[in-house]
Amino acid sequence: MERLVDTLGRPVRDLRVSVTDRCNFRCVYCMPKEVFGRDYPFLPRAELLTFEEIERVARAFAGLGVEKIRITGGEPLVRRDVETLVEFLARINGLDLTLTTNGALLGRKAAALKDAGLKRITVSLDSLDDDVFRAMNDVDFPVMRVLEGIDAALAAGLAPVKVNVVVKRGLNEESVLPMARHFHGSGVVLRFIEYMDVGHTNGWRMDDVVPASEIVAAIDAELPLEPVEPAYRGEVANRWRYRDGGGEIGVIASVTQPFCGDCTRARLSADGQVYTCLFAVEGHDLRALLRGGASDEELSTVIAAIWRARADRYSELRSAATADLPKVEMSYIGG
Numbered sequence: 001m002e003r004l005v006d007t008l009g010r011p012v013r014d015l016r017v018s019v020t021d022r023c024n025f026r027c028v029y030c031m032p033k034e035v036f037g038r039d040y041p042f043l044p045r046a047e048l049l050t051f052e053e054i055e056r057v058a059r060a061f062a063g064l065g066v067e068k069i070r071i072t073g074g075e076p077l078v079r080r081d082v083e084t085l086v087e088f089l090a091r092i093n094g095l096d097l098t099l100t101t102n103g104a105l106l107g108r109k110a111a112a113l114k115d116a117g118l119k120r121i122t123v124s125l126d127s128l129d130d131d132v133f134r135a136m137n138d139v140d141f142p143v144m145r146v147l148e149g150i151d152a153a154l155a156a157g158l159a160p161v162k163v164n165v166v167v168k169r170g171l172n173e174e175s176v177l178p179m180a181r182h183f184h185g186s187g188v189v190l191r192f193i194e195y196m197d198v199g200h201t202n203g204w205r206m207d208d209v210v211p212a213s214e215i216v217a218a219i220d221a222e223l224p225l226e227p228v229e230p231a232y233r234g235e236v237a238n239r240w241r242y243r244d245g246g247g248e249i250g251v252i253a254s255v256t257q258p259f260c261g262d263c264t265r266a267r268l269s270a271d272g273q274v275y276t277c278l279f280a281v282e283g284h285d286l287r288a289l290l291r292g293g294a295s296d297e298e299l300s301t302v303i304a305a306i307w308r309a310r311a312d313r314y315s316e317l318r319s320a321a322t323a324d325l326p327k328v329e330m331s332y333i334g335g
């Protein structure tokens with residue numbers, strides 16, 4: 001088979017699958033309450049892809065070169081019986097299967113997810129300071145419950161557990177070092193993410209971004225670090241390890257060091273649209289095909305054509321003007 005690459009020579013390796021656009025948090029930088037309030041038009045249930053439909057799309061992508069699938073959202077653990085989807089996707093041969101969650105329901109779900117075939121997990125946690133964390137998730141959710149979720153994931157054997165920390169200037173930059181100290185030597189891999197201009201509701205400004213270099217320097221001053229070579233092309237995080245053997249961290253510098261040239265990711269929204277960039281304005285509808293009786297071969301041909309035409313490199317072109325584009329929201333397209 002001819003190798004599938006886009007117009008910039010990039011293969012398709014990763015698929016992020018959003019299973020819901022709903023979330024039980026209202027993180028101020030992602031789903032601010034003023035926008036995602038009671039009246040917000042979330043997707044009706046009938047519009048969501050079923051688990052069978054998601055599996056079909058996932059198999060088509062796997063046939064075109066996808067090796068890794070991340071289940072995300074919204075908050076994936078609020079989708080009823082999400083472990084059934086994990087079971088379906090775990091049947092696809094040779095797939096690296098993972099999930100990103102805010103951890104709120106993980107204490108209850110970790111063992112079932114592992115039993116269903118999930119290999120590892122990423123938990124988002126922006127601060128260990130309870131006041132800061134409650135203000136950031138904006139639903140008054142305590143840090144302790146997320147830490148219990150992380151412990152449950154570790155106990156279930158969902159290894160390695162990674163913890164995503166989005167750093168926003170003036171909000172939680174003071175939380176970086178305490179996080180590093182807390183997880184140093186624990187086996188949990190911290191990943192610090194530069195605050196991005198996803199969607200168009202979070203009021204992003206360049207001044208809000210704490211550059212990855214600043215995060216690394218702050219940690220290195222107390223817990224000396226050295227760089228680790230990337231494990232594979234397209235790895236999003238720059239990896240660093242503690243010189244004393246206390247494990248490693250990653251930094252995701254998508255604003256200050258864009259990595260579009262190596263981006264091998266496609267995204268599937270909960271209602272079956274494929275997006276070829278996190279910062280896309282428009283998607284490609286697969287649900288109509290799925291529900292219109294398309295064969296697996298037709299599905300695969302359409303996805304291949306979408307990928308072949310792909311030219312996105314938003315982060316390399318980012319400017320004050322692009323920040324205002326009517327981009328889709330991260331809670332919809334999947335983080």
Ligand code: SAM
Pocket residue numbers: 023029030072073074075076100101102122123124164165166193194195196197198202330331334335
């Ligand atoms: N609800 C799940 C969670 O909290 O992990 C999955 C979806 S969430 C959109 C995925 C990740 O995107 C989270 O780690 C979140 O902090 C991150 N995120 C959301 N908005 C972001 C932004 N503007 N810049 C950088 N990361 C962001």
